Amino acid sequence: MLLRNGSVTDVDGSRVADVRVGADGTIAAVGPALAASPGEVEVDVTGRLVVPGGVDVHTHFHLPVGQVRVSDDFLSGTIAAAIGGTTTIVDYVTAYRGEDPLAALATWRRWAEPAVVDYGLHMTFTEAVPERVIADCVEAGVTSFKLYMAYPQLLQVDDDVILDVMRAATRHGGLVTLHCENGGAIEALRRQALAAGRTGVLEHAATRPAVLEAQAVTRAAALAEAADASVYLVHLSSAPALAAVREAAERGVDVLAETCPQYLYLDTQRLAGPDGESFVCTPPLRDPWHAEELWEGMARGTIHTVATDHCPFTVDDRRAGTHDRPGGWADFTEIPGGLPGVETRLGLVWEGVSAGRITVADWVRLCAEAPAREFGLWPAKGNLRPGADADVVVWDPAREQSLDADALHMHTDHSPYAGMHVHGWPELVLSRGRVVARDGRFVGEPATGRYRPRLPRSR
Numbered sequence: 001m002l003l004r005n006g007s008v009t010d011v012d013g014s015r016v017a018d019v020r021v022g023a024d025g026t027i028a029a030v031g032p033a034l035a036a037s038p039g040e041v042e043v044d045v046t047g048r049l050v051v052p053g054g055v056d057v058h059t060h061f062h063l064p065v066g067q068v069r070v071s072d073d074f075l076s077g078t079i080a081a082a083i084g085g086t087t088t089i090v091d092y093v094t095a096y097r098g099e100d101p102l103a104a105l106a107t108w109r110r111w112a113e114p115a116v117v118d119y120g121l122h123m124t125f126t127e128a129v130p131e132r133v134i135a136d137c138v139e140a141g142v143t144s145f146k147l148y149m150a151y152p153q154l155l156q157v158d159d160d161v162i163l164d165v166m167r168a169a170t171r172h173g174g175l176v177t178l179h180c181e182n183g184g185a186i187e188a189l190r191r192q193a194l195a196a197g198r199t200g201v202l203e204h205a206a207t208r209p210a211v212l213e214a215q216a217v218t219r220a221a222a223l224a225e226a227a228d229a230s231v232y233l234v235h236l237s238s239a240p241a242l243a244a245v246r247e248a249a250e251r252g253v254d255v256l257a258e259t260c261p262q263y264l265y266l267d268t269q270r271l272a273g274p275d276g277e278s279f280v281c282t283p284p285l286r287d288p289w290h291a292e293e294l295w296e297g298m299a300r301g302t303i304h305t306v307a308t309d310h311c312p313f314t315v316d317d318r319r320a321g322t323h324d325r326p327g328g329w330a331d332f333t334e335i336p337g338g339l340p341g342v343e344t345r346l347g348l349v350w351e352g353v354s355a356g357r358i359t360v361a362d363w364v365r366l367c368a369e370a371p372a373r374e375f376g377l378w379p380a381k382g383n384l385r386p387g388a389d390a391d392v393v394v395w396d397p398a399r400e401q402s403l404d405a406d407a408l409h410m411h412t413d414h415s416p417y418a419g420m421h422v423h424g425w426p427e428l429v430l431s432r433g434r435v436v437a438r439d440g441r442f443v444g445e446p447a448t449g450r451y452r453p454r455l456p457r458s459r
């Protein structure tokens with residue numbers, strides 16, 4: 001296939017050029033006025049952008065959460081991803097306490113088989129692990145390790161475990177990703193709220209204040225500095241947390257930060273509405289001024305990636321809650337948390353380009369290039385150089401797309417962005433040279449995505 005005359009934008013800049021997709025599913029050539037080969041399909045993409053497929057390094061497909069399960073599996077989730085222009089996802093495996101991480105990895109590998117775009121996996125540890133396990137994961141292509149500073153009952157680990165895993169991961173070319181919130185302090189605030197009879201949805205945000213996110217970011221950066229390690233902070237949500245990242249980066253700590261579209265577009269007041277429970281996510285939605293700071297952090301490079309933390313539920317599952325109670329959840333601590341987003345990320349971040357907050361180059365870097373580089377998918381993913389996988393998005397900046405649930409393909413009946421339109425959407429999406437989405441419709445086949453072992457980092 002030859003994509004003619006598009007505005008090609010990737011790590012090598014922006015230029016009007018042709019892109020040749022080779023029969024082997026890689027980029028064969030990029031340049032002006034390429035001569036057509038016999039039998040080659042030529043597609044005129046004048047006036048559209050041609051960019052590397054999106055890389056979403058934070059998804060949760062198929063995940064059980066208490067008595068319910070997230071509503072997208074790897075098939076429906078990757079179909080939605082493809083339609084929205086994301087051609088690689090990296091999902092989080094969790095090894096719960098007492099579980100063998102490699103057995104958990106095998107479970108996720110099985111769940112992921114129906115995927116329609118390429119995928120990698122991160123590993124979440126919820127307790128101390130021997131260094132051999134980290135080496136085995138890296139050997140299996142799992143080169144990033146998530147640890148939680150929150151959720152003491154289920155997931156949280158102490159600083160000694162974080163520092164041990166940082167050291168061991170660094171020795172093996174791995175990267176630690178951290179959920180930064182002060183879990184102990186949050187537990188106290190939650191207990192106090194429940195004891196005072198404050199059980200409503202808004203308490204979810206009130207008991208997880210931004211200052212406790214910022215304090216955890218500072219602690220994470222200190223641990224990385226002491227371990228001589230890089231650290232990646234997932235779903236940064238607030239201005240104080242961003243300030244803590246900037247402060248650590250300025251003294252030379254290699255702190256990589258991710259944010260998500262929900263923190264750029266949605267605010268705490270959503271939790272007060274009639275469908276407030278459908279806006280529960282962690283960290284919680286903040287007041288609107290935080291989003292202004294996050295956009296600026298994206299433009300300045302303090303924030304490196306935009307991922308989604310895609311973790312959708314249906315309205316009924318949300319109401320039912322994580323505990324099996326007649327009538328559904330009894331208080332805010334029983335509402336399953338997480339939002340859909342894998343389909344809408346590129347469109348929502350593109351709105352920031354239209355608004356002049358970030359550049360086209362920033363959009364490509366935040367959504368494709370940087371996540372590919374930081375998570376060992378580069379140079380196969382995240383760029384359009386010859387030899388890279390032909391994961392290509394033809395982006396139509398003139399296409400208007402509704403973000404209502406029934407206009408999207410994620411397997412949920414609630415859209416946090418209902419009523420909103422974005423102005424820019426994929427016209428054509430290729431995964432390793434195969435057309436997987438065209439004009440907002442999935443046209444691929446199940447189980448054509450491949451597991452991508454990720455490369456160790458070199459320092």
Ligand SMILES: [Zn+2]
Pocket residue numbers: 058060092309
């Ligand atoms: Zn997550």
